[in-house]
């Protein structure tokens with residue numbers, strides 16, 4: 001870090017031209033950027049600080065200007081939300097693989113997709129047949145796919161609706177992040193914390209065995225838990241707005257998962273599980 005006042009203007013200009021100092025920070029606003037940014041003009045000369053690199057500026061606690069440092073700004077924002085998240089770490093101790101990717105959408109994009117999904121998906125109560133009795137769930141669902149596939153779970157057969165443009169965007173983001181391919185998506189809408197999903201595994205015969213299931217969460221942050229079918233060991237984590245979790249390998253064979261109800265959550269949550277159906 002080099003303070004502006006310590007160096008004469010001519011020296012500064014020469015240093016910038018030589019590339020030995022690059023970015024200007026505003027001491028008062030804790031922002032840094034290029035000197036040419038229109039916002040930069042608001043920096044008082046006596047508040048200016050120069051850095052040798054983006055990393056140095058960020059390590060000093062400055063944030064990139066959203067105007068002239070757009071790419072660095074978006075990276076900084078995502079890193080901030082995903083502080084220390086290792087996407088390759090397996091959350092399960094054995095018998096399966098679960099990876100947590102943290103927030104994969106900026107807060108603004110996550111808000112936009114949540115608003116779209118709440119307003120535009122033809123949500124319907126889910127149906128289940130348990131001991132021959134017909135039930136409707138409080139939570140609502142929708143199922144999308146490449147083709148109007150039929151899909152059976154909880155002893156009820158449903159027919160998929162073909163992707164909307166927005167769901168295809170989300171599918172592309174999730175595929176790019178995970179390196180997996182998906183041909184369908186089950187959407188769940190939990191109106192508030194009273195609604196959840198009981199212990200189960202996604203082991204239906206229509207699903208590709210040991211295929212990846214990518215779970216994207218939007219809206220209210222909720223707890224999500226895994227329980228080993230034999231050892232009963234449980235692992236849980238919070239799933240915030242815009243976050244992605246992937247279950248793969250033998251996870252569905254050996255582990256159950258659930259979304260426990262909670263009295264403290266008053267806002268809706270939408271969850272999208274991208275899946276690979278056998279066709």
Ligand SMILES: O=C(O)CCC(=O)C(=O)O
Nearest residue numbers: 186188197202259271273
């Ligand atoms: O809402 C969730 O996070 C999980 C949903 C789920 O497990 C399912 O749809 O099978």
Ligand SMILES: [Mn+2]
Nearest residue numbers: 200201202257
């Ligand atoms: Mn599930």
